[in-house]
Amino acid sequence: xxxxxxxxxxxxxxxxxxxxxxxxxxxxxxxxxxxxxxxxxxxxxxxxxxxxxxxxxxxxxxxxxxxxxxxxxxxxxxxxxxxxxxxxxxxxxxxxxxxxxxxxxxxxxxxxxxxxxxxxxxxxxxxxxxxxxxxxxxxxxxxxxxxxxxxxxxxxxxxxxxxxxxxxxxxxxxxxxxxxxxxxxxxxxxxxxxxxxxxxxxxxxxxxxxxxxxxxxxxxxxxxxxxxxxxxxxxxxxxxxxxxxxxxxxxxxxxxxxxxxxxxxxxxxxxxxxxxxxxxxx
Amino acid sequence: xxxxxxxxxxxxxxxxxxxxxxxxxxxxxxxxxxxxxxxxxxxxxxxxxxxxxxxxxxxxxxxxxxxxxxxxxxxxxxxxxxxxxxxxxxxxxxxxxxxxxxxxxxxxxxxxxxxxxxxxxxxxxxxxxxxxxxxxxxxxxxxxxxxxxxxxxxxxxxxxxxxxxxxxxxxxxxxxxxxxxxxxxxxxxxxxxxxxxxxxxxxxxxxxxxxxxxxxxxxxxxxxxxxxxxxxxxxxxxxxxxxxxxxxxxxxxxxxxxxxxxxxxxxxxxxxx
Numbered sequence: 001x002x003x004x005x006x007x008x009x010x011x012x013x014x015x016x017x018x019x020x021x022x023x024x025x026x027x028x029x030x031x032x033x034x035x036x037x038x039x040x041x042x043x044x045x046x047x048x049x050x051x052x053x054x055x056x057x058x059x060x061x062x063x064x065x066x067x068x069x070x071x072x073x074x075x076x077x078x079x080x081x082x083x084x085x086x087x088x089x090x091x092x093x094x095x096x097x098x099x100x101x102x103x104x105x106x107x108x109x110x111x112x113x114x115x116x117x118x119x120x121x122x123x124x125x126x127x128x129x130x131x132x133x134x135x136x137x138x139x140x141x142x143x144x145x146x147x148x149x150x151x152x153x154x155x156x157x158x159x160x161x162x163x164x165x166x167x168x169x170x171x172x173x174x175x176x177x178x179x180x181x182x183x184x185x186x187x188x189x190x191x192x193x194x195x196x197x198x199x200x201x202x203x204x205x206x207x208x209x210x211x212x213x214x215x216x217x218x219x220x221x222x223x224x225x226x227x228x229x230x231x232x233x234x235x236x237x238x239x240x241x242x243x244x245x246x247x248x249x250x251x252x253x254x255x256x257x258x259x260x261x262x263x264x265x266x267x268x269x270x271x272x273x274x275x276x277x278x279x280x281x282x
Numbered sequence: 283x284x285x286x287x288x289x290x291x292x293x294x295x296x297x298x299x300x301x302x303x304x305x306x307x308x309x310x311x312x313x314x315x316x317x318x319x320x321x322x323x324x325x326x327x328x329x330x331x332x333x334x335x336x337x338x339x340x341x342x343x344x345x346x347x348x349x350x351x352x353x354x355x356x357x358x359x360x361x362x363x364x365x366x367x368x369x370x371x372x373x374x375x376x377x378x379x380x381x382x383x384x385x386x387x388x389x390x391x392x393x394x395x396x397x398x399x400x401x402x403x404x405x406x407x408x409x410x411x412x413x414x415x416x417x418x419x420x421x422x423x424x425x426x427x428x429x430x431x432x433x434x435x436x437x438x439x440x441x442x443x444x445x446x447x448x449x450x451x452x453x454x455x456x457x458x459x460x461x462x463x464x465x466x467x468x469x470x471x472x473x474x475x476x477x478x479x480x481x482x483x484x485x486x487x488x489x490x491x492x493x494x495x496x497x498x499x500x501x502x503x504x505x506x507x508x509x510x511x512x513x514x515x516x517x518x519x520x521x522x523x524x525x526x527x528x529x530x531x532x533x534x535x536x537x538x539x540x541x542x543x544x545x546x547x548x549x550x551x552x553x554x555x
Contacts, residue, residue: 001372001373001375001376001380001463002372002373002376002377002388002392004368004369004372004373004429005369005370005372005373005392005429005434006373006388006391006392008369008425008426008428008429009391009392009395009429009431010391011410012407012410012425012426012427012429013395013398013403013429014391014394014395015406015410016403016406016407016409016410017398017402017403017406019406019409019410020402020403020405020406023405023406076300079293079296079297079300082293083293083297087293087294087297089542089546090297090301091297091300091301092542092546093538093539093542093546094300094301094304094305095300095301095304096538096542096545096546097304097305097308097535097538098304098305098307098308100484100488100531100534100535100537100538101308101531101534102487102488102490102506102530102531103488103490104488104490104506104509104510104513105311105506105509105527105530105531106307108509108513108523108524108527109307109308109310109311109524109527110307111513112310112311112314112520112523112524113307113310115323116325117323117324117325118322118323118324118325118327118520119327120310120327120329123325123326123327126326149307152304152307155304156304160546213399213401215401215491216490216491220510220513234401237401238401238404238491241404241405249405252405253405253406256401256402256404256405257402259399259401259402260398260399260401260402263399264397264398264399264402265397267396267397268397271396271397
C-alpha cells in the first residue's frame with residue numbers, strides 16, 4: 001500500500017535531491033563537458049555579495065511580513081473567540097477566502113491597486129493629501145509594497161491555527177482570572193501567550209521560512225526590480241537557472257542547496273519540537 | 283451572558299471592518315471588470331462604475347484560449363486530486379495500522395520530503411521529467427506532485443485517532459486488511475479528505491512556476507500561465523485582465539464556500555494544533 005508513494009517520492013523528490021548534490025560538484029557549461037570541481041561552488045556562493053544581498057532582501061521581507069501577520073492574526077483570533085457561533089463562522093470564512101487566491105492573481109490585483117492612474121491605494125492616499133507614490137518603481141518602498149499582498153494571502157491560515165490553539169485553552173483559566181479582576185490585556189499576557197507558546201513558535205518559524213522563500217509575488221509584480229530591491233533568494237536562483245552564461249547553472253544549484261540545508265534543518269527541528277510537546281501532554 | 287448594546291454594536295463594526303478589508307482587493311478586482319477601457323484608469327478613482335458593463339466578462343469568456351486554459355486546468359486538478367488522495371491515503375493507512383519490514387526507514391523516507399523546499403530540486407526535477415519524456419504533456423503537471431509527505435502525514439494523524447476495537451471485531455469475522463480499509467476507514471475519512479483534497483485542488487489550480495517551465499503548447503496552458511502571459515503581453519487592458527483574474531478565482535472561492543465547515547476546522551485534525 002505504500003509502494004506507489006515510495007516510488008513516486010523516489011523518482012520526483014529524493015533522486016532529484018541527490019542529483020542536485022552531484023551536479024553541484026561539477027562546473028557545467030554549454031561549451032564543454034562538465035568538470036568535477038568538488039565543493040568549489042559552495043565557496044563561490046558564500047563569497048558572492050549578490051547572494052548575501054538577496055538573502056538580506058528575503059530577510060527584510062520576512063521581518064515585514066511575519067510580525068504583522070502574527071499580531072493581526074492574534075487580535076482577530078482573540079475577537080473570533082468571543083463571538084457567537086454564526087458571526088464567528090462568517091468571519092472565519094471571510095478571512096480564509098484570500099488564502100485561496102493565487103500569487104499570480106494577487107500580484108496582478110495589487111499592481112493594479114498600486115497604479116498612479118486609477119489605482120485604489122494612491123486614490124485613497126490622495127483623499128488624505130498624500131502621494132501619489134510609484135510604489136513598485138521606487139527602490140525604497142517596493143519591498144514593503146510586496147509585503148502587503150504577502151500578509152493578505154497568509155493571514156487567514158495563521159488566524160485559524162492560532163484560534164484552534166486558543167480554543168484548546170480551558171475556559172476555567174479565564175473565568176478564574178476574570179474573578180480576580182484581570183482584563184483582556186492581562187489575560188492575554190498571563191494566560192493566552194504563555195499557553196500558546198508552541199503554536200506561536202511554530203507559526204513564527206514556518207512564517208519566516210515561507211517568507212524567505214517568497215518568489216512569485218516579486219517575479220510577477222516587479223521582476224526583482226527596481227535595481228534588485230526585490231530580488232529574493234529564490235527569484236535570484238530562478239533567474240540564474242535560465243542564465244546561459246557558464247557557471248550560472250552550477251552557481252544557482254549550489255545556492256539552492258545551501259538554502260535547503262539551512263531551512264530544511266530549521267523546519268525539521270521545529271517539527272520535532274512541536275511533535276514532542278504533543279507527545280508529552282498526550 | 284448578554285452584552286451591553288454599545289459593546290455589541292462596536293463588535294459588529296469591528297467584524298465588518300475586518301471582513302471588508304479582507305475582501306476589498308477581490309471586490310476591487312471584480313468591480314474593475316465592469317468598467318470601460320478608459321474608466322478603469324480614471325484619476326481620481328471611482329469605486330463603482332458609472333454604467334455596469336459586462337463587455338469585459340463577455341469578451342474574456344469568448345476568448346477560446348481563456349476557456350481552454352480554465353477547462354484544461356480544471357480537468358488536471360480533478361485528476362491530480364483523486365490520484366493524490368488514493369496514493370497518500372493508502373500510505374497513511376499502512377503507516378497508521380500495519381507492521382512491515384523497514385517501516386521505520388520507509389517512514390523517514392516518506393517524511394523527509396516535507397523539509398525539502400521545491401526550489402532545491404527544481405532544476406533536477408526538470409532534468410528528470412525531460413529524461414522521462416514527460417515535458418509538455420498533462421503527465422508532467424499531474425504526476426510529480428501526487429505523492430505528498432504533508433498529506434500522508436495529515437491523513438495518518440487522523441487514522442491514528444480511529445479506535446482499533448472496530449477493526450479487531452472485523453478481523454475476528456475474517457475481514458482482510460484491504461476490506462477493513464475500504465469499509466471502515468474510507469467512509470470515516472470525509473473530513474480529512476475534504477481538507478487535503480481542497481489543498482490539492484488549490485495547489486494544482488494556482489501552480490505557476492512548474493507549468494511555465496514544462497509546458498510550451500498553448501493547448502496545455504494552465505490558467506495561471508495564461509494570466510501571466512496576458513499580463514506581459516496585453517498588460518494595459520486592465521478591465522479585461524481583472525475580469526479574467528476574478529473568473530479564474532471563482533471556482534476556488536466556490537470550493538471554500540461549499541466546504542467551509544470542514545476547512546476552518548481542518549487545522550484541528552492535523553495534530554499540529
